[in-house]
Amino acid sequence: MKELMKSFEKYTKTECGACGRFLELQKTEVTYLGSVFTLELPACPSCGTVFVPEELATGKMLEVEKILEDK
Amino acid sequence: MEKAKLLEFESKCVQEEPPYCQAACPLHLDGRALCAFVREGRFDDAGKLIERTLPLPEALARICDAPCREACLRHGLGGSVELGAVERACVEQGPLRRAPLLIPKNGKKVAVIGGALSALCAASDGLRKGYSVTVFCSEERSGLLTSLSPRITEEIAHRELAWLEKGGARFLPPDALPPLSELLGGFDAAFAGLDDPFAAHATAEATRTRIPASLETGIEGLFAGGDSPSFILRAADGRRGMKSAERFLQGASLLSSREKEGAYSTRLFTSAEGISTVKSEPVPPEGYSPEEAVREAKRCILCECMECVKHCAYMRHYKGYPKKFAREIYNNLSVIQGTRLANGMINSCSLCGRCERICPNGFSMAELCREARREMFLQEKMPPSAHDFALEDMRFNNSPRATLLRHEPEKETSAYLFLPGCRLAGSCPEQTTALYSFLRDRLEGGVGLWLRCCGAPADWAGREEELRHETAKIAEEWKSMGSPIVVAACTSCLALFRRETPSIKTVSLWEILDGAELPEGFRPLERNLAVADPCTAAHSPEVGAAVRRVASRAGVRFQEPSLSGDLSFCCGFGGLQECANSTLAALSAESRGEESSLDFLVYCSMCRNLFVQAGKPAVHLLDILLPQGDDDPAERPPVGYSEQRENRVGLVRALRASLWKEEDIVNEPHESLRLVIPPEVKKTLAKRRILADTVRRAIWSAERSGRKMKQLNGALIASLRPASVTYWVEYAPGADGSFEVRNGWSHRMSVAGAAEERAPDASIGEKA
Numbered sequence: 112m113k114e115l116m117k118s119f120e121k122y123t124k125t126e127c128g129a130c131g132r133f134l135e136l137q138k139t140e141v142t143y144l145g146s147v148f149t150l151e152l153p154a155c156p157s158c159g160t161v162f163v164p165e166e167l168a169t170g171k172m173l174e175v176e177k178i179l180e181d182k
Numbered sequence: 183m184e185k186a187k188l189l190e191f192e193s194k195c196v197q198e199e200p201p202y203c204q205a206a207c208p209l210h211l212d213g214r215a216l217c218a219f220v221r222e223g224r225f226d227d228a229g230k231l232i233e234r235t236l237p238l239p240e241a242l243a244r245i246c247d248a249p250c251r252e253a254c255l256r257h258g259l260g261g262s263v264e265l266g267a268v269e270r271a272c273v274e275q276g277p278l279r280r281a282p283l284l285i286p287k288n289g290k291k292v293a294v295i296g297g298a299l300s301a302l303c304a305a306s307d308g309l310r311k312g313y314s315v316t317v318f319c320s321e322e323r324s325g326l327l328t329s330l331s332p333r334i335t336e337e338i339a340h341r342e343l344a345w346l347e348k349g350g351a352r353f354l355p356p357d358a359l360p361p362l363s364e365l366l367g368g369f370d371a372a373f374a375g376l377d378d379p380f381a382a383h384a385t386a387e388a389t390r391t392r393i394p395a396s397l398e399t400g401i402e403g404l405f406a407g408g409d410s411p412s413f414i415l416r417a418a419d420g421r422r423g424m425k426s427a428e429r430f431l432q433g434a435s436l437l438s439s440r441e442k443e444g445a446y447s448t449r450l451f452t453s454a455e456g457i458s459t460v461k462s463e464p465v466p467p468e469g470y471s472p473e474e475a476v477r478e479a480k481r482c483i484l485c486e487c488m489e490c491v492k493h494c495a496y497m498r499h500y501k502g503y504p505k506k507f508a509r510e511i512y513n514n515l516s517v518i519q520g521t522r523l524a525n526g527m528i529n530s531c532s533l534c535g536r537c538e539r540i541c542p543n544g545f546s547m548a549e550l551c552r553e554a555r556r557e558m559f560l561q562e563k564m565p566p567s568a569h570d571f572a573l574e575d576m577r578f579n580n581s582p583r584a585t586l587l588r589h590e591p592e593k594e595t596s597a598y599l600f601l602p603g604c605r606l607a608g609s610c611p612e613q614t615t616a617l618y619s620f621l622r623d624r625l626e627g628g629v630g631l632w633l634r635c636c637g638a639p640a641d642w643a644g645r646e647e648e649l650r651h652e653t654a655k656i657a658e659e660w661k662s663m664g665s666p667i668v669v670a671a672c673t674s675c676l677a678l679f680r681r682e683t684p685s686i687k688t689v690s691l692w693e694i695l696d697g698a699e700l701p702e703g704f705r706p707l708e709r710n711l712a713v714a715d716p717c718t719a720a721h722s723p724e725v726g727a728a729v730r731r732v733a734s735r736a737g738v739r740f741q742e743p744s745l746s747g748d749l750s751f752c753c754g755f756g757g758l759q760e761c762a763n764s765t766l767a768a769l770s771a772e773s774r775g776e777e778s779s780l781d782f783l784v785y786c787s788m789c790r791n792l793f794v795q796a797g798k799p800a801v802h803l804l805d806i807l808l809p810q811g812d813d814d815p816a817e818r819p820p821v822g823y824s825e826q827r828e829n830r831v832g833l834v835r836a837l838r839a840s841l842w843k844e845e846d847i848v849n850e851p852h853e854s855l856r857l858v859i860p861p862e863v864k865k866t867l868a869k870r871r872i873l874a875d876t877v878r879r880a881i882w883s884a885e886r887s888g889r890k891m892k893q894l895n896g897a898l899i900a901s902l903r904p905a906s907v908t909y910w911v912e913y914a915p916g917a918d919g920s921f922e923v924r925n926g927w928s929h930r931m932s933v934a935g936a937a938e939e940r941a942p943d944a945s946i947g948e949k950a
Binding site: 124125126127128129134139140141142143144152154159160161162163165167168169172173175176177178180181182 | 520521522523525565566567568870884887888889890891892893894898899901908910925927928929930931932933934935936
């Protein structure tokens with residue numbers, strides 16, 4: 112997971128369309144079915160819009176969603 | 183689920199019932215397990231099984247008169263398995279390794295009178311129960327065993343007696359036996375083995391009358407048996423007598439629930455269908471060699487039921503049978519804290535009901551899973567990802583943009599109301615239009631049109647309240663049309679209408695077609711096809727019969743696949759299997775495809791989509807009756823969910839305009855967006871259940887609000903969370919004003935700051 116989070120640094124070259132600023136890794140709250148996690152995700156330092164990369168959504172996030180759904 | 187309900191379900195499944203041979207064996211030796219070991223050459227394991235089951239294993243395995251032969255399923259298929267000879271071969275491999283008796287003594291003293299087979303068996307069982315056993319018999323102890331058969335040598339008899347002694351049995355001479363009137367003063371209970379003349383004589387008065395079920399005698403606490411000519415029945419008497427002694431010492435009933443102590447009839451069902459005759463291995467006087475025993479054991483059918491599991495992709499996938507599933511489901515529903523391991527299994531059943539139709543006791547996985555789903559939903563424990571997509575699709579199909587309820591143009595009443603169903607309308611809008619025109623031509627009294635969903639997804643998802651809501655609306659809409667006869671094209675709709683709203687008169691479209699002149703221009707194929715019935719037609723054999731007559735009249739040459747009619751499985755769509763477990767749905771479709779090498783002839787749109795997706799060519803009968811274009815209808819690609827939705831909206835719009843001359847429905851603003859989706863991206867989106875409409879909304883919203891990400895390569899990323907899923911779309915604007923879609927993904931987790939819950943509407947445009 113640490114390696115995955117580290118790989119998100121590549122998204123700091125992605126730009127927020129609304130503010131024109133590059134994304135930075137930011138602590139972000141993620142919730143599902145009452146469980147709350149904190150993740151470092153790329154986000155706009157100005158407006159706070161967060162980006163969820165494909166590899167996270169279809170990988171670890173999906174895995175955790177399934178685990179929580181079976182709890 | 184109540185425990186009683188579980189037991190009711192469990193009791194219907196006979197898979198765990200003992201095999202015929204074990205039930206017929208008075209000592210219940212599991213011949214099936216024995217043969218399973220022997221056929222693999224595992225004589226050691228077979229020996230352990232014999233040692234665990236039989237009281238005097240080395241002696242009994244050599245002289246068993248095998249009453250199981252009468253019950254063996256092989257009986258008429260080459261002769262019953264020679265289990266007695268197989269048993270013997272197992273113990274002839276060398277002395278059995280006898281596990282030492284490590285049972286602590288419980289202080290109860292039991293007397294055994296006699297030293298023959300039944301008495302020694304009773305003594306053996308008494309030791310296993312922790313009793314202090316005293317055997318009163320002749321000092322020539324081995325003689326009573328060796329006299330039974332030359333197969334029991336002095337050495338074998340000694341080994342058996344030594345084991346009893348090692349286990350704590352005390353042997354006393356006959357003259358040490360106290361008078362019977364005093365016997366029960368020194369002992370807590372006693373058994374007399376009447377196959378020893380000494381015992382028979384000593385207890386003659388008391389054993390004149392006996393109760394067969396308990397072997398009770400005239401003296402309370404004294405049990406007697408063993409006077410049968412059959413060796414195995416003598417041994418069984420020893421076992422029964424010691425069981426009675428145990429009950430007597432516990433103060434329990436001596437007679438109740440003893441039906442299964444001796445031989446009985448098992449509830450197991452094993453089909454002999456497809457089992458070929460194999461002659462039994464002749465038994466030489468010296469008994470089987472190991473090789474002969476292996477060959478004979480291989481003749482064992484290894485009886486089990488598994489009728490419903492054969493061919494069912496779902497049950498095979500979850501590696502079990504209904505009784506096991508019922509327990510797992512019950513446990514799953516009882517979890518308070520922890521992981522609910524059976525959620526996936528519960529939601530993956532297609533609810534086709536085939537198991538119930540073929541089970542000798544009518545076990546229904548559909549009923550079990552449906553009940554579990556209802557309970558999970560009420561407990562708020564239903565995984566949201568299991569059915570959300572299908573339920574959202576159902577709600578869309580019942581929204582104003584996808585529904586239509588009209589009398590025939592220029593008529594004010596309807597004798598009939600044509601209900602094509604969502605799947606036909608979405609997959610074959612042209613044929614739906616042509617069919618409606620055909621029905622108006624052929625039927626008198628006005629044919630109205632009803633585009634809506636019957637509510638099956640809510641039913642399959644266990645959402646009773648939502649189903650009730652849809653059912654009430656259906657009844658209301660039907661009444662508003664003057665209660666006409668509903669002509670349903672889809673057998674799922676038909677089955678649900680008949681179950682939930684029986685007052686609505688229904689008829690299958692195929693029955694109407696059967697009674698009418700066929701449409702002009704029907705085009706049969708040159709090749710033979712195999713009719714693949716939808717599982718939902720199982721309860722309506724008249725529909726399948728009508729389809730076959732219509733197909734014949736249309737010149738279609740067809741055959742029956744290996745399973746059809748009420749033996750039909752689901753293609754993988756039913757019960758929301760495809761929604762909850764798309765991998766399994768593909769297996770279901772593949773499995774059905776294997777039922778015939780011919781292309782399928784189907785009369786359900788979803789069956790066609792699923793079969794074609796799984797690589798099985800399938801032709802819809804409507805493609806033959808109302809051909810669209812000159813191409814081979816088997817070549818028509820499957821119609822995905824995005825396209826189905828667009829087709830339904832398009833159909834409503836086109837029919838309203840062409841038939842009822844109504845004003846066009848105003849497009850939602852995002853609908854004007856032109857998308858270019860390369861085929862591989864289309865596949866990814868379909869697999870991830872991201873509809874083109876969602877993609878369009880996300881891009882529209884991003885473009886209007888400016889809320890998007892820009893990647894180094896210039897691609898843009900839009901996101902949208904219309905309800906409980908956040909969608910991400912990677913895209914690039916084209917020079918002609920269209921948008922090329924490059925990728926899409928989604929997640930259900932809510933990420934603070936990722937995408938607000940919103941759906942685009944005109945106001946987004948105004949904001950921009």
